[in-house]
Amino acid sequence: MGKPTWRKLALTLAIVPALGLAACSSTGGRAPEPEGNGGGGAVATTERIKVAVITHAAPGDTFWDIIRKGAEEAAAKDNVELQYLSDPDGGRQSQLIEQAIDQGVDGIAVTLAKPDAMKGSLKKATDAGIPIVSLNAGEDRFKELGVFAHFGSNEQLAGEAAGEKLKEAGLKKPICVIQEQGHVGLEARCAGVKKVVPDTEVLYVQGTDMTQVESTATAKLQADKQADAIIGLGAPFTMTLLKAKATANSKVEVASFDMNSQLVQEITKGNVLFTVDQQPWLQGYMAVDALWQNYRGGFTIGGGQATLTGPAIVDKTVAEKITSFAEEGVR
Amino acid sequence: MKTRKNKKTEELLEKLEPKTSDNLLTLKGVGKHYGSIIALRGVDMVVDPGKVTCVLGDNGAGKSTLIKIIAGLHQHDEGDFTLHGSSIKLKSPRVALDAGIAAVYQDLAVVPLMPIWRNFFLGSELTTGVGPFKKLDVQKMKDITKQELSDMGIDLRDVEQPIGQLSGGERQCVAIARAVYFGAKVLILDEPTAALGVKQSGVVLRYILQARDRGLGVIFITHNPHHAYPVGDSFLLLKRGRSIGYYSKAEITVEELTAQMAGGAELAELAHELEQLGGHAEELAEAEAGAAAK
């Protein structure tokens, strides 16, 4: 190390931009922004209200992007100022609720992954007269916490729906791949599958390292020659399972939960049998819209019951219809 | 006392100067302070090839600051530090090494987990080959290490063993041999015998003489006048950052040296106090009588 290395570094820094200009890619890359994002429609004429959507999203999960898109579209339509916040830690999520109350929001939408941690702050919100809805998690507890509507999909039901579809296809020994050990929702999905297909086996992989996901799944497929299906609980993970299937020279069918545009393409091509979509866009959209409805006329949708947004099975026929929506990022 | 010291120092310096027009290393009125703490003030010293200069003093006397200045770890704030007649301020140990000043520290001399030959050539490794394929000339370094150590009197068949397995005295000797090999002109030894037993100390003292005989100017720092006296040619006494005496061997005895270091009166007082506490007045009297009889 010494002067020569610095000179080389400076030279590289000078040359690279020049090369870069010469080396543009004619394919792929960022598409130019479409003219006015599907807009042009009328916005609600009600007074602008503030809504806080507070979830337990861990940073970096693509699933929540779709919920957010739904919430943002509803906000745009309903003349709502949207605050989108999240923290996977129950205590801190509760603090975010209290902050929203302090800011005087007109409505709060929460996910109830840890309902006991939310109890205190939700009571404060009710006392302050702020209407609350819940989404995604908390189907069995929302009423007692003063929440008037819930929009979500039951993970166990979703698992059972997947199980039924597998049974239909004559598959008897699926491997259910969980990318985060101890995650209640993921465990519930596999439990649902197992209820319908008793020979289901669970495989834990390290979701924070895609290479380990691939090698562990490959190992499992090499070890377990009896398995006839493998299920990923998230679109990116299912994509990796496809790679593992190829490396292991396996003949298993691949199924999935949740969606992104790549997964939809794979379903259309027939590489993935189906995916169970809980239509997260709807969860975000309905949560914000329900609060606006409540503001508009005191309406409470749902009749005290949870409004289910899924499960919706997306197989080859459905996939072909929704390809463009998946590319848009709403499905 | 002060006048006497100055006169003595000047006499000594005069004695040294005409002999060699350019001393190897001189310090004139050198001082250093850390913030408001004065670590060293007004120190004079001369180092010549083939001579051992001992720097004596109790803890806190400023010995460590003095060698750090000479070895390039710190820079002096006042006074003049010359090497071969020209004034210098050493910016780093690397610069000091290049100037021919090598320091051997009490416990910082070597890296315990590394083999002896790697330690010997640390910072000055021999390589063969060119460009990115330059690699260590391992065999040559091992051979030289073995050779140099045996020249200095240590016979080690296996220079691959971690240097931490050698005894404290042997490690010091390896470090001294290293300094000698790499052409040090001035060798600073920082309390090399402080943690050693009697026999090991003897070994190290013999090495000091070997280095001296090879023409190096040796600066030997210690708080033990009984180690310093046999090997030293001149003695610099430090107390609380100042010089309290600078003598050549002819001018002082080992008892005077010891008394000067601790302060004669303090030592007598201490002996008296210990006597009182210990209550061994009779045995002490016997022992003194016996010693006097010898």
Added chain:
Amino acid sequence: MSSLTASPSHKKTTTAQDERVGKKSTLSILLGRPEIGALVGAVALFIFFAIVAPVFLSPASLATVLYGASTIGIMAVGVSLLMIGGEFDLSTGVAVISSALSASLISWYFGLNVWVGVVLALIVSLLIGFINGIILIKTKLPSFIVTLASFLMLTGLNLGLTRAIGGSVSSPSIADMEGFQSAKAIFASSVNIAGIDVKVTVFIWLAMVIIASWILLRTKIGNWIFAIGGDEKAARAVGVPVVRTKIGLFMAVGFCGWVLGMHNLFAFDAVQSGEGIGNEFLYIIAAVIGGCLLTGGYGSAIGGAIGAFIFGMANKGIVYAEWNPDWFKFFLGLMLLLATVVNIVVKKRAESSK
């Protein structure tokens, strides 16, 4: 002056021997190498899984185990060198993803040939290493703290910039861009050996181990690395360039992160911006199992590789044995403990007493 001989302390003669020292056999020399504990552990583990899960021995399984080992091993090479040099880097896990995201987002946003992104990602990775090193030198804080801070900052940057530039938490697909296929061939392809597909990362890993070992054992810089890790003050006192070497080590770790990041990008196309967290400890574990002292100054790159291999075997072996995967983490922790104990015991026996 007569040539005085110090008391003979380690004479290896067959006749006159110092009564305190025994003869040093080849076996004890071998036992003194830093990797020996790890090697013993690796062999034991291999035999264990071979017995418990016969499918473990099939070539396809070995290829899978090697792949799992290589993605830890590539980073373990850099982390081992750094640990021998006396420092930690906790930002390695996310730095890998930062590199992948840099290449992906830059190429995508500016519509460039993917190779440009690859080169720029290299600069980013080296820069991250450089900054880690500089902050360490200037603040004189423990590297644990400095790199913990950069770990947090990089995590935030990964998430924030990916959303800001790409619009979601997953980087956009670049598979249809120019240069992708050629880059994939280099960073994320497979080599067919006797009918088995071995991922290219295995070969990259082995090459890196060889180069790192050569640097460590046969160059000046290697000597400096051992010295700085063993006793930084002693090294500085004899003129070893401590600052430059340490910064260089952090940049070497950055380079390893770039290699793995590029593999991640071209193997999986879309990079999840929250990935990478947690791996930094696996890299350190691999280095420690491989014989690198946590306090520095001792260890080897080969040891780190064996540690990564042990991790790969344990990780995949449990799956091949079809055990309950709930126990995996317990097993890994137990392995680490046993391996470290074996290392210490073996090292103590190999060293003569002082």
